[in-house]
Amino acid sequence: xxxxxxxxxxxxxxxxxxxxxxxxxxxxxxxxxxxxxxxxxxxxxxxxxxxxxxxxxxxxxxxxxxxxxxxxxxxxxxxxxxxxxxxxxxxxxxxxxxxxxxxxxxxxxxxxxxxxxxxxxxxxxxxxxxxxxxxxxxxxxxxxxxxxxxxxxxxxxxxxxxxxxxxxxxxxxxxxxxxxxxxxxxxxxxx
Numbered sequence: 460x461x462x463x464x465x466x467x468x469x470x471x472x473x474x475x476x477x478x479x480x481x482x483x484x485x486x487x488x489x490x491x492x493x494x495x496x497x498x499x500x501x502x503x504x505x506x507x508x509x510x511x512x513x514x515x516x517x518x519x520x521x522x523x524x525x526x527x528x529x530x531x532x533x534x535x536x537x538x539x540x541x542x543x544x545x546x547x548x549x550x551x552x553x554x555x556x557x558x559x560x561x562x563x564x565x566x567x568x569x570x571x572x573x574x575x576x577x578x579x580x581x582x583x584x585x586x587x588x589x590x591x592x593x594x595x596x597x598x599x600x601x602x603x604x605x606x607x608x609x610x611x612x613x614x615x616x617x618x619x620x621x622x623x624x625x626x627x628x629x630x631x632x633x634x635x636x637x638x639x640x641x642x643x644x645x646x647x648x649x650x
Contacts, residue, residue: 496521496604500554504586504615511615513566513582515550521600522546522578528603537578543571550580553599559592589637594630601626 499516517525522537526545535542547568556564566582573579587593600607611622613633622631 496600496607498599498607498609500609500611502611502613502615508583509586511566511584511586513584515554515580515582515599516577517546517550517580517600519573519576519578521604525549525600525603538573543573543578543580546578547571547580550582550599553597555596556584557594557596558587559594564593586637587635589635591635592632593635594632595622595624596630597624598626598629601629 496518498518498521501514501516503512504510505512519537522542526535526537526542529545529549531542531545533541535545537543537546551566551568554566556566558564564584564587566584568580568582570581571579572581595611597609597611599609605626607626609624611624611631613620613622616633620633622633624631
């Protein structure tokens with residue numbers, strides 16, 4: 460094989476390799492471009508306990524990035540107890556619930572678990588006085604992802620109401636009316 464043929468072959472190989480690398484890079488960036496950063500918070504009413512039950516769902520990779528940005532070391536991963544505890548602390552710090560009179564409504568964190576591709580943070584909150592307007596502010600993950608949206612699904616309303624809180628619109632509000640109290644149990648009922 461002549462020296463010119465060898466050089467042409469080498470240039471052709473580099474062109475093919477470069478084209479393949481470019482294709483892989485474009486496909487990879489397109490895949491990342493379609494991944495949105497969204498958390499979901501579901502709020503339901505438990506009439507028996509007279510509490511709101513709040514469940515925050517955070518995608519595993521978003522939780523992992525949060526721990527990295529906060530420089531949480533050791534074995535603190537979303538799958539570890541320490542990692543989930545740190546994520547729960549971030550949720551507590553990042554969500555602010557207030558009644559119409561400005562009083563702070565402080566949910567109690569009761570647990571966290573890894574379920575599927577999500578970290579779930581469980582909270583409870585005594586039902587607010589009624590009727591009242593509730594305001595909610597959240598900056599959860601806004602420091603980590605510019606496009607982060609926190610969806611708050613108020614599942615005690617029919618139809619459900621969803622607040623979408625983002626970096627550009629971190630506040631929302633809704634009117635709260637307490638559901639009817641559960642009927643008292645008849646002690647004469649057969650058990």
